[in-house]
Amino acid sequence: MAQQVEPQVLALLERYNPKKIEVTRETALGDDLNIDSVAAMDVVMEIEDMFEIDVPINQVADLRTVGDLVDLVRRQVEKD
Amino acid sequence: MPEPMPGRTSPTPTCNGTLAFVTDGFTTLAQGLDYAAGGETGVNFYSPRGDLSAAVPYAELRARALDAAPRLAGLRLRRGDRVAIVAETSLDFLVAFFACQYAGFVPVPLPLAVNFGGRAAYVERLRGMLQAAGARAALAPDDLLEALRDAARPTAVGFVGTLDEVMQQPATDRPLEPLGADDACYIQYSSGSTSFPRGVLVTQKAITANARAIAVDGVRLRRGDRCVSWLPLYHDMGLVGCCLTPVLAQVSVDYLATSSFARRPFVWLQLITRNRGTISFSPTFGYELCARRAANRADLDLDLSSWRVAGIGGEMIRPEALEGFTGTFAASGFDGRAFLASYGMAEATLAVTFAPLDSGVASDTILRGAPLERARKAVPPAPDTPAGETRRFARCGRPMPGYAVEIRDAAGRRLAERRVGRICIQGPSLMQAYFRAPDATAAVFTRDGWLDTGDMGYLVDGDLVVTGRTKDLIIVGGRNIWPQDLEWAIERLPEVRAGDVAAFAVADEADRERVVVVVECRLQEEPAIEELRREVQATVSRVAGVECLVVMAPPRSLIFTTSGKLSRAAARQKYLDGEIGEIDARPVPAAELPSLAIAG
Numbered sequence: 033m034a035q036q037v038e039p040q041v042l043a044l045l046e047r048y049n050p051k052k053i054e055v056t057r058e059t060a061l062g063d064d065l066n067i068d069s070v071a072a073m074d075v076v077m078e079i080e081d082m083f084e085i086d087v088p089i090n091q092v093a094d095l096r097t098v099g100d101l102v103d104l105v106r107r108q109v110e111k112d
Numbered sequence: 113m114p115e116p117m118p119g120r121t122s123p124t125p126t127c128n129g130t131l132a133f134v135t136d137g138f139t140t141l142a143q144g145l146d147y148a149a150g151g152e153t154g155v156n157f158y159s160p161r162g163d164l165s166a167a168v169p170y171a172e173l174r175a176r177a178l179d180a181a182p183r184l185a186g187l188r189l190r191r192g193d194r195v196a197i198v199a200e201t202s203l204d205f206l207v208a209f210f211a212c213q214y215a216g217f218v219p220v221p222l223p224l225a226v227n228f229g230g231r232a233a234y235v236e237r238l239r240g241m242l243q244a245a246g247a248r249a250a251l252a253p254d255d256l257l258e259a260l261r262d263a264a265r266p267t268a269v270g271f272v273g274t275l276d277e278v279m280q281q282p283a284t285d286r287p288l289e290p291l292g293a294d295d296a297c298y299i300q301y302s303s304g305s306t307s308f309p310r311g312v313l314v315t316q317k318a319i320t321a322n323a324r325a326i327a328v329d330g331v332r333l334r335r336g337d338r339c340v341s342w343l344p345l346y347h348d349m350g351l352v353g354c355c356l357t358p359v360l361a362q363v364s365v366d367y368l369a370t371s372s373f374a375r376r377p378f379v380w381l382q383l384i385t386r387n388r389g390t391i392s393f394s395p396t397f398g399y400e401l402c403a404r405r406a407a408n409r410a411d412l413d414l415d416l417s418s419w420r421v422a423g424i425g426g427e428m429i430r431p432e433a434l435e436g437f438t439g440t441f442a443a444s445g446f447d448g449r450a451f452l453a454s455y456g457m458a459e460a461t462l463a464v465t466f467a468p469l470d471s472g473v474a475s476d477t478i479l480r481g482a483p484l485e486r487a488r489k490a491v492p493p494a495p496d497t498p499a500g501e502t503r504r505f506a507r508c509g510r511p512m513p514g515y516a517v518e519i520r521d522a523a524g525r526r527l528a529e530r531r532v533g534r535i536c537i538q539g540p541s542l543m544q545a546y547f548r549a550p551d552a553t554a555a556v557f558t559r560d561g562w563l564d565t566g567d568m569g570y571l572v573d574g575d576l577v578v579t580g581r582t583k584d585l586i587i588v589g590g591r592n593i594w595p596q597d598l599e600w601a602i603e604r605l606p607e608v609r610a611g612d613v614a615a616f617a618v619a620d621e622a623d624r625e626r627v628v629v630v631v632e633c634r635l636q637e638e639p640a641i642e643e644l645r646r647e648v649q650a651t652v653s654r655v656a657g658v659e660c661l662v663v664m665a666p667p668r669s670l671i672f673t674t675s676g677k678l679s680r681a682a683a684r685q686k687y688l689d690g691e692i693g694e695i696d697a698r699p700v701p702a703a704e705l706p707s708l709a710i711a712g
Contacts, residue, residue, distance in 0.1 A: 093230040
């Protein structure tokens, strides 16, 4: 399960990537993908439903890059 | 997140058994909680998916607050000291807030962070508030403690910890001296920039007067009412309207965290359905979000027939969006007459006007363009006026008894009905001052003691109609964004000089606000200009979590007042008039012009 996290998150983020920039672990969620605070909650919800986890909401501000998000999801998946 | 209370699997009841329903006569918050503790009602917290995670009768909230109070007092705080508390929607926040009331400290609710990568901006914001409030202690949930510690490092805050850590402190053996009827109650930071936040000092007199007016005159609270809320507890509408007023009226509240609502807005409606909620407030965008997400959700099985007050406030009320909500949820028992328009602000504690109950949102349609913008008159259109030449505004009702609203011109003269001017207010819950900010305080009070809200509006048959919120404030998705915060962050970019930037909001066709940033651009090469544009967008996204439109304008596009202050209002007007444009105004080659003549 944990191995599939990254490709699944990347696939999900494609819908938040209208300019079709190349998305890697280093891509910044806010600065590069321009995900605003309303869309951020949509992303969080989709990730929660996809992986059946709860994302600790207060950690969202610490998530700068796609890699940060992937690592958080991985930690939550392993915890449950 | 609070642990489920052992043995309690159902929420607190809507009605008390024997305790009489009382909304009048309380002189302090502590006294109101003492009284409510005599019954069975209380507060309930729900998970992001709508499961009950804690049900806490007011009696238990009081007991926990009384347990925490002497431990807080043991932190070497003096009476009247400010205790900052990150206002997560949780039992811990309420316990800490009321512990301050019992221990004689002034709580300062602090905001939460919501956007990706927003940590640095969040820490800076917290720090500004800790400094402005002169906080001596600061509390946060475990997962925000590190950010709070970073914020508190260069400040006078002596203790940073969780409520659990406070509970491990020894209790002082001195008798508790609760905040009294002539004391402060809390400080509300809801306006001002990151560097100069303005905190409204709310007194016990103000909160008890406003809560009483809301309960008795505004929504006419009665036995059987139940409040459901997802509003943040660090905003006036969430804290005063959906938390403190219910305490002072022994009304049970079902809480959903704001972030949970943003993820799954339907949980709000499901809680109203399940608990037969009668009162819930939201800015227009909350209703809009539900209606928009409802399209493919026939499976929700909602029954909203119990909802008698669907309050609206906090941003410009958009009647069309509310009609969309009614259209979508009428089949689920929602009655559009439940909509209750209101007007207020933190400087008045919360509410000033309410529309009449059970009548829905009434609107006033007037001519747009020159009559409104130049003559500043709200002129009803002739019957055959095309819709494109008119604008519809919500009527926010009349001032509550004891409150007064006047419309004044720039010189402070009172204006007649249907003349547009500055909304000025008076009433028993007006703040006396921003905390430790005499200049800011002096700037909002008129010489004859009215509060100049900075909002624009007019009166029609005594009803207040708001045509524009505070001139410089940007409100997007219900959040207040101070343009200075955006401008200062952008000015730190290497290619931008101080004074080169103006941020403001413009309304789109649906009256939704949109952020526009004008940058006086000193670059010439197109790739460099585009790179800077992208950086400005990224900066705004990081600082405020919103998208924006960036205009790269030639130098000297912006307008400054004689005292050298940037005039955002003038920049905005120039932008709307098409007088501020892109620096890159090369003529477009004829081949690229759309062939309008042929298409038409």
